[in-house]
Amino acid sequence: MSSEDFNKRLFKYLDDHQKDYIQRLSDAVAIPSVSAWPDHRPEVFRMVQWTKSFMESLGIAVELADVGEQKLADGTKLKLPDVILGTYGNDKLKKTVVIYGHLDVQPAQVSDGWDTEPFVLTEKNGKLYGRGSTDDKGPVISWLNVIEAYQKLNEPFPVNVKFVLESMEEYGSEGLEDLLKSLKNTFLSGVDYVVISDSYWLGKEKPCLQYGLRGICYFFIDVESSTKDLHSGCFGGTIHEAMTDLIAVMSTLVDDQGRILIDGIYDEVAQLLPEEAEIYKRITFDVKAYSAEAGVDKTIQQDKEQILMHRWRYPSLTLHGIQGAFDGVGCKTVIPRHVIGKFSIRIVPNMKIATIEKLVEKHVKNVMEKRNSPNKVSVKLEHGGDYWLADPNHPQYVAARRATVVVHGIEPDLTREGGSIPITLTFQEQTGKNVLLLPIGASDDGAHSQNEKFDVSNYMNGMKVMGVYFQEVARV
Amino acid sequence: MSSEDFNKRLFKYLDDHQKDYIQRLSDAVAIPSVSAWPDHRPEVFRMVQWTKSFMESLGIAVELADVGEQKLADGTKLKLPDVILGTYGNDKLKKTVVIYGHLDVQPAQVSDGWDTEPFVLTEKNGKLYGRGSTDDKGPVISWLNVIEAYQKLNEPFPVNVKFVLESMEEYGSEGLEDLLKSLKNTFLSGVDYVVISDSYWLGKEKPCLQYGLRGICYFFIDVESSTKDLHSGCFGGTIHEAMTDLIAVMSTLVDDQGRILIDGIYDEVAQLLPEEAEIYKRITFDVKAYSAEAGVDKTIQQDKEQILMHRWRYPSLTLHGIQGAFDGVGCKTVIPRHVIGKFSIRIVPNMKIATIEKLVEKHVKNVMEKRNSPNKVSVKLEHGGDYWLADPNHPQYVAARRATVVVHGIEPDLTREGGSIPITLTFQEQTGKNVLLLPIGASDDGAHSQNEKFDVSNYMNGMKVMGVYFQEVARV
Structure with missing residues (x-):
């Protein structure tokens, strides 16, 4: 049978089972596996068990890797969810693909501004609303659905697969990097490719493959002015208030055009290559749709190339917030101490x-030094993650491009991402192999926002791309 | 019987019942009447009932004034606690004193940093720790204990008393101002003095009477950049972030010496009178103790007069915090939308x-206007309360000074306060009479802080001062 014939059968099988796939995703979304909420840890464990059972029903050998404990701010310890290590096939004549995904989700509650219950998958106008629908339960289940389809169609699987499915991704992937390092010469030894579906298209219509990610340096500026919170009526005017210093420092970091004001920060940024602008020109990107998706009237840059460059190849600085100050509704006349x-x-x-x-x-x-303040001010790099850049002409990228053409009828854009998926870099380092980012969700899925969703069409087409990708990557 | 003889009997009676008074305060503190927590409203109601019962047991005629409903941020409505209007005595030959106090307390929980359970009054080294001990349950109960003592000693009460006890003071006294206006020609008609014990001495040792308060203008600066929160990886560098504008604006409000940078703000501040510095020189005030109490190494000003002036007769500006930004522990890569x-x-x-x-x-x-930002920025006066200044040579102040001398053996300092008690001004306006602030707690009581306390000695001496004050104010 030609691969075209098989593709037809595969696509039909997938289309025929759309309802089952939605139900399966619905079952997964119903488990509120929020890794950031310590009291929800049992739900995270339940999600791991749910996935393990599903995988085992497909004949995937599953091992649960204990990655130790998490230490909470109050000193208590909490068991980290096990990482699922799955092995499917062990044919020395076949290539081996590592698939990474995660089972935990961002926090969500109706009061955040959701239009539907976040942990009840709700279909509206071809979109599946629910926390984790697109990030990352949908893609993880898609990979498994595809394996199931091959089995139902009695088609030999083209490659060996190794799964690494973690459940702390939305809270820093604690324990995973050490685990991967420890698996370098065992579980990860001899693999050929790594593929990750945990990112999004550049727009809502056109598929893309991603070969670059920005890194991140997350800083805490700590200011302490007194040993206790004070009443602004009693003490205001006589005390060097911590907030005055902090706001003053924070105001010197970035200007109104997003330009970082820290001396020397642009010195190491790669110079723009002569032909680089051309790459950005060729990418399909709708500036208006981007503004609409962000929900802003006006972006800082107006033309496509500049916007993409500022998302992908220039650094940016965001002021996220302040811990310890008054953050509630209404008025409180406190001078925060720290x-x-x-x-x-x-x-x-x-x-x-x-x-x-x-x-x-x-x-x-x-x-x-320019301020006359006795307050203790310190800055600390709380978390640092490197940028990542792969070769978009690598055979694995060629395979994924072919799969995209088969399913979508067009070449995917080769793009980068502004965010970081730190584990991408770790996989590259620990396997020494090419890593492919294969997004199947759209740019407006709202991964970390209210009303996160996954389009039914993307769920279905994503599985088709994955199905063809397995064949193509076996060949290249 | 001379008044000196009665004072001796009164003081002995009070001293003999110290244990009972502590138990009574303990019962009151055990009711967590936090007005800022909507789910604790039943506890506030319970505190009103507890006080009503106590007052009625003393023969005080109590009326509960309904002040309507509170509208919460989410639109739901919540009944406001009734205001207690108490009437004790109606002798036309006697003067009538209005006593104001409040029964609600600031929020408190052990996790805020309390060393003891905040709603369990705990005696340690002569101090009574507990939320509301000094603010304002202790003083309110003191007034009632004194009336009880006069009764037990069969001493005719020197004045008529009218009580106004509210239970929303720590959350803006909603409903009270309207109530007092409506009572101007009825309940409040024909009264002679108003006395309020809801403030603190300047230091830990020496009593004072207060004749001035600063007012407050509480502002919200509102910045909106997008219709939803965004991921800083995906959007950072291309969006005019709300926080960048907000921090920039907030950084222009006050300098590192506490000087307000808003043009023209000092124009209406009363000029320093030639003899004014002398008044401040005479006041007993320990700069080191003040720094220690605030828990700071160094205040902005170093000398006594300057510190007091900056607390009482100069304006100050405090940056309290930000609502809507990331305020939790750890790292979150959000671009807050609003x-x-x-x-x-x-x-x-x-x-x-x-x-x-x-x-x-x-x-x-x-x-x-100097920033190049399309974001919607608005500023709103959320709450404004006027300053208040009384005549410290008024007969009521003379009476309170005499009472202080009888109990403490020294003249109280005549001081002002940096905070505001807006109701002071309302009472002055609605009665047209002199208002006296008669603090009985010490400066280190920590009214709005962790580990709020009330010294046993101040509780006892406070009642004695109140007991003598009633006699003296009947005479002046």
Whole structure:
């Protein structure tokens, strides 16, 4: 049978079972596996068990890897969810693909502004609303649905597959990096490719493959002014307030055009190559749709190339918020004693985390030296993750491009991402192999937002692309 | 019997019943009447009933005044606690004193940093720890204990008393101002004095009477950048972020010496009189103890007069916090869509709220005009309360000074306060009579802080001062 014949049968089988796939995703979304909420940890464990059972029903050998305990802010310890290591096939004549995904989700509650119950998958106008629908339960289940389809069609599977499914991705992937390092010479030894479906298309219509990610340096600025919170009536005017210093420091970090004001921060950013702008020109990207998706009237840059460059190949700085200050509704006349300002810098080739850390420290020190304040001000790199850049002409990318053409009838755009998926880099380092980011969700899925959704059409087409990808990657 | 003889009997009676008084305060503190927590409203109602029963047992005629409903942020409505109107005595030959106090308390939980359970009154080293011990359950119960003592000693009460006890003081006294206005020609008609014990001594040792309060203008700066929260990886660098604008505006409000940077804000501040510094020199005030109490190494000003002036007769500006930004522990890579910066200005004679509102609006407008941002930025005076200044040589103050001398053996300092008790001004306006602030707690009681306490000695001496005050004020 030609591969075209098989593709037809595969696509028909998948289409015929759409209802089952939606039910399956619905069952998964109904488990509120929020990794950031300690009291929901049992639900995360339940999600791991649910997935393990599903995988075992497909004949995938599953091992649960214990990655230890998480230490909470209050000192208590909480067991981390096990990482699922799955092995499907062990044919030395076949290539081996590692598939990574995650089973945990971002926090969600109706009061955040959801139009539907976040943990009840709700279909409306061809869209499946629910927390985790697109990030990342939908894609993970898609891979498994495809294996099931091959089995039902009695088609030999083209490759060996190894699964790494974690459940702390939305809370820093604690334990995973160490686990992968420990698996370098065993579970991960001799694999050929790594594929990850945990990102999104550039737009709502056209598929893409991603070969680059920005990194991140997340900083805490810590200011302490007194040993207790004070009443602004009793003490206001006589005390060097922590918030005054913190706001002053935070105001010196970025200007109204998004330009970072930290001395030297752009020195290591890769120079624009002469032909680089051309790459961006060829990409399909709707500036108006982008503004609409962000929900803003006006972006900082107006033309496509500049917007994409500022998302992918230039650094950016975001002020996220302040811990310890008054954050409730209404009025409270407190002078907060201890406040922590939080900001992060998205980093790009060839910025080095160590350099950025030094530059930020120096900047904060300079600002405070000009202020006449006795308050203790310190800045700390809370978390640093490197950028990632792959070769988009690698055979695995060629295979995924072919699969996209078969399903969608068009070449995917080769794009990068502004966010970071730190594990991408870890997989590249620990396997020494090419990593492919194969998004199947649309840009407006709202992965970390209210009303997260996954289009039914993308769910179905995503499985088809995955199904063909397995054949193509076996060949290249 | 001479008044000295009676004082001796009164003081002995009070001293003999110290244990009972502590138990009574303990019973009151055990009711967590937190007005800011909607789910605790039944506890506030319970506190009103507890006090009503106690008052009625003393023969005080109690009426509960319905002040309507509170509208919560989510639109739901909640019944406001009734205001207790008590009448004790109706002798036309006697003067009538209005006593104001409040039965609600600030929020408190052990996790805020309390060393003991906040709603269990705990005696340690002569101090009674518990939420509401000093603010304001202790003082309110003290007034009632004194009436009971007069009764037990068969001593005719020197004055008529009218009680106004509210239970929303820690959440803006909603409903009270309207109630007092409506009572102007009935309940409040023909009264002679108003006395309020809901403030604190300047230090830990020496009593004082207060004749001035700063007012407050509480502002919200509202910045909206998008219709939903965004991921800083996907959108950082291309969006005019709300936080960047907000922090920029907030950083222009006050400098590192506490000086307000809003143009024209000092124009209406009363000029320093030639002899004014002398008044401050005479006041007993320990700068080191003040720093220790605040828990700071260094205050902005170093000398006594300057510190007191900056607390009482100069305005100050505090940045309280931000609503809508990331305020949790750990790292979250959000671009908040809508943030509200909160700050307040403490106002002094002769600043006018309307002027300040205009100046702040103009300032924010000027700052934003210089920025190139399409974000919607608005500033709103959320709450304005006037300053208050009384005549410290008024007969009621003379009576309270005499009472203080009898109990403490020293003249109280005549001081002002940096905070506002808006109801002071309302009582003055609605009665047209002199209002006296008679604090009985110490400066380190921590009214709105963790580990709020009330010294046993102050509880006892406070009742004695109140007991003598009633005699003296009947005479002046």
